[in-house]
Amino acid sequence: MSGRFxxxxxxxxxxxxxxxxxxxxxxxxTDLARETSLTxxxxxxxxxxxxxxxxxxxxxxxxxxxxxxTALVTLSNNINVLGIELSNxxxxxxxxxxxxxxxxxxxxxASPNLDQDEFERLFSASAVALREWVDARxxxxxxxxxxxxxxxxxxxxxxxPWDMARLEGFLGKVLPGLPLALTNSVVAQAAFNxxxxxxxxxxxxDHLFLFVGHGVAGVIVNEAxxxxxxxxxxxxxxxxxxxxxVCRCGHRGCVEAYTSLRAVSTIIGVxxxxxxxxxxxxxDALEVDNVARDMLRERQFLLGLALGNAxxxxxxxxxxxxxxxxxxxxxxxxxIFDGLNQSLLGGYDEGRLSLSFIAPSIGNDPKxxxxxxxxxxxxxxxxxxxxxxxxxxxxx
Amino acid sequence: MSGRFxxxxxxxxxxxxxxxxxxxxxxxxTDLARETSLTxxxxxxxxxxxxxxxxxxxxxxxxxxxxxxTALVTLSNNINVLGIELSNxxxxxxxxxxxxxxxxxxxxxASPNLDQDEFERLFSASAVALREWVDARxxxxxxxxxxxxxxxxxxxxxxxPWDMARLEGFLGKVLPGLPLALTNSVVAQAAFNxxxxxxxxxxxxDHLFLFVGHGVAGVIVNEAxxxxxxxxxxxxxxxxxxxxxVCRCGHRGCVEAYTSLRAVSTIIGVxxxxxxxxxxxxxDALEVDNVARDMLRERQFLLGLALGNAxxxxxxxxxxxxxxxxxxxxxxxxxIFDGLNQSLLGGYDEGRLSLSFIAPSIGNDPKxxxxxxxxxxxxxxxxxxxxxxxxxxxxx
DNA sequence: GCAGAATAATTACACAGTGTAAACATGGCG
DNA sequence: CGCCATGTTTACACTGTGTAATTATTCTGC
Numbered sequence: 001m002s003g004r005f006x007x008x009x010x011x012x013x014x015x016x017x018x019x020x021x022x023x024x025x026x027x028x029x030t031d032l033a034r035e036t037s038l039t040x041x042x043x044x045x046x047x048x049x050x051x052x053x054x055x056x057x058x059x060x061x062x063x064x065x066x067x068x069x070t071a072l073v074t075l076s077n078n079i080n081v082l083g084i085e086l087s088n089x090x091x092x093x094x095x096x097x098x099x100x101x102x103x104x105x106x107x108x109x110a111s112p113n114l115d116q117d118e119f120e121r122l123f124s125a126s127a128v129a130l131r132e133w134v135d136a137r138x139x140x141x142x143x144x145x146x147x148x149x150x151x152x153x154x155x156x157x158x159x160x161p162w163d164m165a166r167l168e169g170f171l172g173k174v175l176p177g178l179p180l181a182l183t184n185s186v187v188a189q190a191a192f193n194x195x196x197x198x199x200x201x202x203x204x205x206d207h208l209f210l211f212v213g214h215g216v217a218g219v220i221v222n223e224a225x226x227x228x229x230x231x232x233x234x235x236x237x238x239x240x241x242x243x244x245x246v247c248r249c250g251h252r253g254c255v256e257a258y259t260s261l262r263a264v265s266t267i268i269g270v271x272x273x274x275x276x277x278x279x280x281x282x283x284d285a286l287e288v289d290n291v292a293r294d295m296l297r298e299r300q301f302l303l304g305l306a307l308g309n310a311x312x313x314x315x316x317x318x319x320x321x322x323x324x325x326x327x328x329x330x331x332x333x334x335x336i337f338d339g340l341n342q343s344l345l346g347g348y349d350e351g352r353l354s355l356s357f358i359a360p361s362i363g364n365d366p367k368x369x370x371x372x373x374x375x376x377x378x379x380x381x382x383x384x385x386x387x388x389x390x391x392x393x394x395x396x
Numbered sequence: 397m398s399g400r401f402x403x404x405x406x407x408x409x410x411x412x413x414x415x416x417x418x419x420x421x422x423x424x425x426t427d428l429a430r431e432t433s434l435t436x437x438x439x440x441x442x443x444x445x446x447x448x449x450x451x452x453x454x455x456x457x458x459x460x461x462x463x464x465x466t467a468l469v470t471l472s473n474n475i476n477v478l479g480i481e482l483s484n485x486x487x488x489x490x491x492x493x494x495x496x497x498x499x500x501x502x503x504x505x506a507s508p509n510l511d512q513d514e515f516e517r518l519f520s521a522s523a524v525a526l527r528e529w530v531d532a533r534x535x536x537x538x539x540x541x542x543x544x545x546x547x548x549x550x551x552x553x554x555x556x557p558w559d560m561a562r563l564e565g566f567l568g569k570v571l572p573g574l575p576l577a578l579t580n581s582v583v584a585q586a587a588f589n590x591x592x593x594x595x596x597x598x599x600x601x602d603h604l605f606l607f608v609g610h611g612v613a614g615v616i617v618n619e620a621x622x623x624x625x626x627x628x629x630x631x632x633x634x635x636x637x638x639x640x641x642v643c644r645c646g647h648r649g650c651v652e653a654y655t656s657l658r659a660v661s662t663i664i665g666v667x668x669x670x671x672x673x674x675x676x677x678x679x680d681a682l683e684v685d686n687v688a689r690d691m692l693r694e695r696q697f698l699l700g701l702a703l704g705n706a707x708x709x710x711x712x713x714x715x716x717x718x719x720x721x722x723x724x725x726x727x728x729x730x731x732i733f734d735g736l737n738q739s740l741l742g743g744y745d746e747g748r749l750s751l752s753f754i755a756p757s758i759g760n761d762p763k764x765x766x767x768x769x770x771x772x773x774x775x776x777x778x779x780x781x782x783x784x785x786x787x788x789x790x791x792x
Numbered sequence: 793g794c795a796g797a798a799t800a801a802t803t804a805c806a807c808a809g810t811g812t813a814a815a816c817a818t819g820g821c822g
Numbered sequence: 823c824g825c826c827a828t829g830t831t832t833a834c835a836c837t838g839t840g841t842a843a844t845t846a847t848t849c850t851g852c
Binding site: 153154155156158233234235237238239240241242249250251252305308309310312313314315342343345346347349352 | 549550551552554629630631633634635636637638645646647648701704705706708709710711738739741742743745748
Binding site: 424425426436437439440441443444461465466467 | 799
């Protein structure tokens with residue numbers, strides 16, 4: 001009841017408020033105060049600050065009942081961010097604002113083995129065009145983010161074995177003065193689902209977002225800590241079958257060797273990117289034989305087994321799976337639950353673990369990187385790089 | 397350089413300072429300021445506060461050079477905490493202070509199947525004796541902690557399937573007004589090694605403390621965040637062999653089924669508690685045959701495999717293993733590294749992962765629970781329960 | 793012994809960010 | 823048109839911080 005003084009830094013409170021706005025696409029002050037655990041007085045001050053900086057806007061909107069809130073606070077659509085997305089088939093970049101629009105986009109085909117020299121050549125040309133577009137409209141880019149499959153491993157990236165220091169240096173030179181964040185594609189996917197597709201993504205609270213694509217990786221999305229909300233979760237290289245199938249990582253029996261898009265495409269004889277492109281009911285349309293179908297069930301069983309193992313180590317009340325398993329018929333998908341039942345302590349129990357499936361989003365690159373860029377901007381409190389750098393020094 | 401205002405709550409700063417003192421067994425103010433990232437001014441104020449509350453003491457101790465520090469700050473030995481430790485073979489309780497002494501101890505044999513009724517009977521009697529002892533000396537207990545094997549799982553404790561709410565209620569009644577913390581035995585072990593045995597425990601920075609006993613479980617010890625430093629890490633029920641050995645959890649192929657003390661004792665035909673009691677070179681003394689020895693190597697291989705899997709999910713730069721593998725000859729122990737090599741991404745690399753072994757501590761119960769109680773007291777900032785409760789309300 | 797050097801420890805001060813409570817604003821309803 | 827219910831802002835007191843000046847302590851060299 002007492003509610004005494006609990007200090008937080010200016011950057012942190014601003015970040016909390018902005019993240020809430022990004023997630024909810026606008027909120028009344030009262031709701032903001034509740035979501036951020038601040039008093040209305042504090043929200044008032046922060047919103048006033050943000051408004052003078054033109055980071056947020058207020059739109060008149062009155063509630064149906066007497067004395068309701070008067071103005072809806074939303075993020076300003078004048079803030080623009082840049083997203084760069086690298087995938088196995090193409091490189092794309094785009095500019096967008098917090099409204100979720102993609103105002104500028106360029107997509108270039110790229111090989112899965114795109115090397116760093118080639119990337120720099122490709123991107124340099126694009127950057128010139130981008131700069132022109134931006135300058136012509138007087139747009140002020142505030143944050144850039146690039147998502148890369150396999151990014152973030154200590155041991156180096158097995159998919160794109162690039163030199164990250166060189167990449168940062170290069171982008172820093174080509175995009176001078178623009179704060180840059182690199183991240184794993186899965187993290188960007190999670191950000192996209194959280195911020196750009198809140199409707200299809202009904203999960204509340206802490207959960208694991210697991211993406212089964214070329215790799216098998218996930219993110220722990222921590223709703224309780226609205227900022228620093230994404231921590232990576234590498235599941236693809238858990239060995240579940242000793243002396244099993246060879247994986248591209250060099251080991252044998254990894255989850256990825258069994259359940260990646262590549263493994264599945266071998267089973268059904270369809271190129272990986274086509275599976276996702278066909279979307280819903282990709283199995284039905286294919287008339288796969290029963291042998292292949294049984295194998296797919298088996299693979300999903302293994303996925304469930306590995307997921308159970310992972311959840312034993314890191315318990316989470318909900319899991320959202322995106323990727324090809326979301327496209328299989330529910331009767332086949334049940335193999336995942338069978339697998340869970342053989343590893344998850346106490347077995348699978350609807351009350352303790354909510355498991356849901358969302359269709360993998362395809363062809364909307366670079367919206368994921370864009371969402372992540374928005375998150376990065378917001379989690380920095382929307383402060384200028386200069387004051388941000390000072391903040392870094394403080395903690396050092 | 398600038399070092400601006402970075403607010404923290406009073407409780408948190410106090411906790412940071414106290415934890416540092418608990419870990420270092422006393423420090424000069426200058427060192428304290430460095431360790432806690434506070435200015436000497438702040439340390440001065442906090443230490444002054446703590447001293448008036450008689451939580452810390454200062455002992456004159458001059459440095460060898462001119463103008464050195466004058467007084468060593470240590471935790472007051474007047475603060476007493478209570479530790480209760482339940483193991484497979486006995487129930488023990490003891491009172492100690494921050495000096496690491498165990499001033500009162502009672503140990504009762506208990507079966508691995510000790511049920512909650514019996515526990516309450518046993519403990520009620522002990523509590524009376526304890527209360528007398530405490531009252532006779534005018535000792536003011538500040539915190540109690542009880543460690544229980546298998547504690548902390550959502551799905552319930554498979555080893556001691558007690559009702560935790562009932563346990564808390566019972567202890568709250570028997571030990572009125574005494575803050576109580578329940579925890580897993582492994583967490584207590586980690587606290588013991590961190591606070592009571594800093595000499596044998598040369599690991600710096602974040603690491604995983606893995607205990608291989610009746611269960612296989614660990615704790616992530618986070619040195620960077622001095623408070624809230626222990627987060628549980630359940631590895632024992634990772635399924636590494638489909639349709640493998642039956643585990644007491646009901647599943648098949650769990651790590652625990654292969655590498656627990658129970659599994660090992662079956663292999664070599666010696667009761668589990670005796671293995672640890674024999675200590676060093678338990679294999680040599682036993683003259684186990686080559687078949688058994690190979691099996692033990694195999695089991696350690698599996699442990700390494702599982703550990704690699706776990707580290708892929710949750711990378712940590714160092715691992716400390718305590719338990720029977722610490723007692724095997726180094727040539728056999730190398731199987732752990734072989735296992736790691738088959739699962740850890742990038743393989744085992746001395747530069748990226750430091751793996752060390754410490755002997756399992758045996759027969760010093762309830763010192764582990766005592767260490768954990770000290771940690772709990774300290775991480776609450778040494779504040780009275782009343783103000784602590786208020787702090788809880790704030791965050792709620 | 794005693795001045796001086798070197799460092800530690802304390803204190804005065806300004807500042808930032810908070811919550812409380814009071815004042816002010818807004819819109820629906822009788 | 824005034825009342826009421828609620829949202830929003832503002833005045834104020836408070837806490838914990840860092841900076842910088844001040845005071846304390848101990849060793850060194852003579």
